[in-house]
Amino acid sequence: MIVPVSYYLVLGAILFSIGVTGVLLRRNAIMVFMSIELMLNAVNLSFVAMSRALDSLDGQVFVFFVMTVAAAEVAVGLALIVAIFRSLGSADVDDAHVLKG
Amino acid sequence: MSAQFVIFGLLAVTSVATALAMIFSRNAVHGVLFMVGNFAAVALLYVLLGSPFLAAVQILVYAGAIMVLFLFVVMLMGPEPAPLWEHIPGQRPLALLFGLLLAAGLIAAVNVEELTGVPGIMSQEVLERLGQPTALAQTLFERYLLPFEVTSLLLLIGMIGAVVLAKREKHELQAERAPREGGAE
Numbered sequence: 527m528i529v530p531v532s533y534y535l536v537l538g539a540i541l542f543s544i545g546v547t548g549v550l551l552r553r554n555a556i557m558v559f560m561s562i563e564l565m566l567n568a569v570n571l572s573f574v575a576m577s578r579a580l581d582s583l584d585g586q587v588f589v590f591f592v593m594t595v596a597a598a599e600v601a602v603g604l605a606l607i608v609a610i611f612r613s614l615g616s617a618d619v620d621d622a623h624v625l626k627g
Numbered sequence: 628m629s630a631q632f633v634i635f636g637l638l639a640v641t642s643v644a645t646a647l648a649m650i651f652s653r654n655a656v657h658g659v660l661f662m663v664g665n666f667a668a669v670a671l672l673y674v675l676l677g678s679p680f681l682a683a684v685q686i687l688v689y690a691g692a693i694m695v696l697f698l699f700v701v702m703l704m705g706p707e708p709a710p711l712w713e714h715i716p717g718q719r720p721l722a723l724l725f726g727l728l729l730a731a732g733l734i735a736a737v738n739v740e741e742l743t744g745v746p747g748i749m750s751q752e753v754l755e756r757l758g759q760p761t762a763l764a765q766t767l768f769e770r771y772l773l774p775f776e777v778t779s780l781l782l783l784i785g786m787i788g789a790v791v792l793a794k795r796e797k798h799e800l801q802a803e804r805a806p807r808e809g810g811a812e
Contacts, residue, residue, distance in 0.1 A: 528631045528632070529631050529632060529635045529675070531742060532737065532738050532739060533635065533639075534672070534676070535737040535738070536734050536737060536738055537639045537642070537643070537672075538737075539730060539733035539734050539736075539737050540643055540730055540734070541642060541643065541646055541665075542729075542733065543726050543727070543729045543730035543733060544643070544646040544647060544650060544726070544730075545646070545650075546725070546726055546729055547650060547722055547723060547725070547726030547729075548649070548650035550718070550721075550722035550725060550726065551650060551718070551719060551722040551723070551726075552650065554655060556655050556658075556697065556700065556701060556704075557649075557650070557655060557658055559697075560649060560658060560659070560662050560697065561649075561650060563662070563689075563693065564646055564649070564650075564662070564665065567665070567666065567669055567689070570669070570685075571669055571672060571673075574672075574673055574676050574678055574681060575676060576742075576744070577678075578676045578677060578678070579742055579744075580742070580744050580745070580746050580747055581746050581747045581748065581750045581751075582745075582746065582747025582748075583747070583762055583763055583766040584747065584766065584770075586678055586681055586763055586766075587763065587766050587767050587770075587771050589681055590681070590684070590763075590767065591774060591778060593684060593685075593688050593689070594778045594781065594782065595778075595781065596688075596689075596693065597688060597692065597693060597782070597785070598781050598782055598784070598785030599785070600693050600696055600697070601696070601785045601786065601788070601789045602785050602788040602789055602792070604696055604697070604700045605788065605789045605792035605793055606792060607700060608700060608703060608704070608792075608793075609792050611704050617704055
C-alpha cells in the first residue's frame with residue numbers, strides 16, 4: 527500500500543469527531559441521525575483500511591454488516607422521527623422529552 | 628507513485644469539507660446533499676483501498692437507498708425554522724470544544740508508525756488471483772455464514788418495525804376522520 531494506513535485512520539478519526547460534534551451541536555433529529563451515519567461511515571473507512579493493511583478480509587465483512595445494521599436502523603429511526611413529528615409537530619430532540627404519546 | 632497521495636489528499640479534503648458543511652448547514656435538504664457527496668468521496672477511498680465491491684455497495688445502499696429515504700422524510704416534514712441549536716446555554720462552544728478534544732485524542736491514539744495485529748492470508752496477490760468480490764463472498768459465506776443469516780433476521784425486524792410504526796399513524800388518521808370510532812382497536 528502506497529498511502530500509509532495511519533493516514534486513513536486519521537481521516538476516519540476526523541470524520542468520526544465531526545459526527546460527534548454534529549450530534550452535540552444539532553437539535554434537529556434528522557441532522558442528529560445523519561451525524562450518526564457519518565460516524566458509522568468513519569468507522570467503516572477505518573475497517574477497510576485496517577483490512578487492507580493486515581491482508582485480511584474480515585474487516586470488509588464487518589463493513590458489510592455495519593451497512594446492513596445502518597439500513598435497518600435508518601428504516602426504524604426515520605419511521606420513529608415521522609411518528610414523533612406527527613404527534614408533537616416538530617422534529618426537535620429537546621421537544622421529545624416525555625415518553626407519553 | 629505520488630498520484631495516489633494526490634488522489635487521497637483530494638478525497639480526504641472533499642470528505643472532511645462535505646462532512647463539516649453537513650453539520651453546519653441550516654437547510655436539511657442541503658445537509659442530505661452534502662452527505663451524498665461525503666459518501667461518494669468515501670466510496671472512492673474504498674476504490675483506492677482496493678475494494679471496488681464495497682465502493683459499489685456504498686453508492687447503492689448509502690447514497691442511493693438511505694439518503695433517498697432521508698430526503699423523503701425531510702420533504703415530508705417541510706422546511707425547519709432557521710436556528711437549530713442553542714437551546715442549552717453555551718451548547719455551541721462546548722460542542723465544538725468537545726469535538727476538537729475528541730479529534731485530538733483519536734488522532735494521537737491512531738497516528739502510530741507500526742501496526743499491531745495478526746496478518747491474514749488475503750494478500751494482494753491472492754486477491755488479484757481470486758478477484759476481490761469472490762474472495763469477499765468466500766469469507767462471508769464460509770466463515771461468517773451464521774452472522775449473515777442473523778442479518779436477514781435483523782432486516783426483517785427492521786421492516787416489521789417500520790410497518791408497525793407506520794400503521795399506528797394510519798389508526799390515528801382514521802381516528803381523526805371518524806372521532807366516534809377512534810377508540811376501537
